[in-house]
Amino acid sequence: MTNSTLDLPKRPWRQRYHVAAIGWTLVLGVLLVLSSLMTGANLGTFLSNIDQFLALLVQMSHPAWSYLHVILQPLYETIQMAILGTTIGAVLAVPFALLAASNLVGNRLLRGLIRFFLDLVRTLPDLLLAAIFVAVFGIGSTAGVITLAIFSFGMVSKLFYEVIETIDMGPLEALKSVGATKVTMIWYAVLPQILNQFVSYFLYTLEINVRASTVLGYLGAGGIGVYLQRSLGEFNYSATAVIILATLVVVLVIDGISNHLRRVLL
């Protein structure tokens, strides 16, 4: 009887021998080995060529500041592309977000279809869209704006419908009880509740798009990326360094402005 109080709870053998943890580690290890075989990853190759890589980094650590006046105009173009693309994408996203919100649309089939469409749009990476739109519209900032519009449409619509699903349904019921139409209900009961959060998410998407638009030009979609590609192609790494640093400054400035505005809004 005295012994039973000292008995520790019995653990099943699965827990005692850590079957799950060892199993997952093995699976992970096998997958890592398989993928390194498949990609031909080999630390030795990298280490034997590391002097070339270091030489490249040394060149990059001496930025050619005189290049700055060349890239000022494309930098502006990058921001302009991001602003227009995000705006078009966000405006297009509003009706889709309203249709995908479960508290506004009762029809499960319609909602499911819209959501599936939005999921599909979100699977495509930005550079892939850029490659296609450059083929359609030709080299230039038009392809960039449209790429960013589609890219932000996918992202914004999901953020928007998740916001709509959190609104207070009281005003909607009030309007419904006096016989308002759907459009009136959305205009007077839904939009006022979500406008601030919409603007906040719009600014957040703008930040992401400014980052994304700096590389879009690499495939010919306008902006600073065109010069990024040119400098890399000419092995002019000190110019590449200037472009990367200038991009960093622009991104930080846009992030700062947008963070400030979002704090004011919410």
Added chain:
Amino acid sequence: MQTTLENHPLTHHLFWRRWHWLLWVVVVAGVYSWAIGGLHFTGIQESAGSVSRSILHGLLHPDWAYVYNGSGEDLSSLILQTLAIAFLGTFVSALISVPFAFWAARTDQHWAHLRSGSGKVVLTLIRTFPEIVLAIMFIKAVGPGSYAGVLAVSIHSIGMLGKLFSESLENMDRGAEEAIRSAGGNRSEILTLATLPTIFPEFISYTLYRFEIAVRSASILGMVGAGGIGTPLIFAIQTRSWSRVGIILLGIIVMVLAIDSLSEQLRKKLI
């Protein structure tokens, strides 16, 4: 004199509150006129309509023969290669990110901290390089192919995972650490018995999330020659073989959807 609404001292302040939205209208209009005025939309080629029609036709009639033809250069093997690039890049960098995270995490409330500050600067510097630039740099070092893609993904992931990991270290529950310390545990015991077990599920969750992003980037890194499905995609676009583009796009969509839902399931189980 009678005080009316118009000359009351309080309403005078209201003027700014009532009309300040006009200022915002002016600012927003200014930004948009600058944005629209600065761009040139003249570059649209005349064939845009016919090209988009043939793209649609290609998407609706994908080149099914490309899915598997046993050559090792078909869709299924290249999709597998893309997944391998993303997987190796993410999980290797997750291991490397852990020390970076401890370096950059700030656990006291002092406004400036040399160790954490320098760690955060290093992580920001790493994140500054776009993945595509990293890929080109690594192609210089190891030659074109998927190994360059692995290196680009893993270095970029260190910048992002290091930041996410260090933030979760800053916000973690320190109860378990205190318990071990009060029971007389030394620093290595606190690390292995309290800190790591507490933080492990969150680290794994962030790694899976990063894997989802890496799959997307691995599928485009091939456009600059860093292996994976991107290389045949950019060739197909350049040679205008739209049915080939269609099947590759379908492959990427299916791959991304599958990985996203798998990773979501795993992350739900974790947290």
